[in-house]
Amino acid sequence: MSPGAPLGRGPKVRAAVLTAAVTELAEQGYAGFTVENVARRAGVHKTTVYRRWPERDALITDALADSAEAEIPIPDTGSIEADFDALAQGLVAWVKSPGGQAVLAVMHSETAGSSRPPDTVRHVFRDRIRQALPVVVRAIERGELPAGTDPAECVKALVAPIYFRALITREKLTADTAANAARLALAGARAGVFG
Known part of the structure; x- marks a missing residue:
């Protein structure tokens, strides 16, 4: 897959989003955490993130638990x-x-x-x-x-x-x-x- 190619759906997207969420939390803290920044870091559209995690706290919980x-x-x-x-x-x-x-x-x-x-x-x-x-x-x-x-x-x-x-x-x-x-x-x- 080329660096700019979309990740698609599935385990790769999930892993990329959870890794991006951990990085976003580590750098921005809870108050500065945004789904938009997580999507950007993961290389996906924010609707891809919201489809799996409709609430920000659910994303944070999954990211920290996975880590x-x-x-x-x-x-x-x-x-x-x-x-x-x-x-x-x-x-x-x-x-x-x-x-x-x-x-x-x-x-x-x-x-x-x-x-x-x-x-x-x-x-x-x-x-x-x-x-x-x-x-x-x-x-x-x-x-x-x-x-x-x-x-x-x-x-x-x-x-x-x-x-x-x-x-x-x-x-x-x-x-x-x-x-x-x-x-x-x-x-x-x-x-x-x-x-």
């Missing part, structure tokens, strides 16, 4: 230590990626009092937590964590230090940040804090 799903794999290594480390490392890498930067741009616009998405970003966070729950469930079944451990609370404890540094203190995120978050959540889980 998180692609860039934060849910591990199954057979070891809770390795799984937690992989989850935390993946989250740190994602926060630094365009998708993660788009989420941060939206969250920063919220805290600055700018136009606020109804529940767009929270939906993405809740969905990723839900998708990571089997990591904890498998660890309980293997006897690595106490029976009665709340998987959601355990995963939230894993991601909280990373998001705190990314959103509140705006500290640089490193592999050590991820490793420490994984160790902290694992220690709490093993101590029965999340029961």
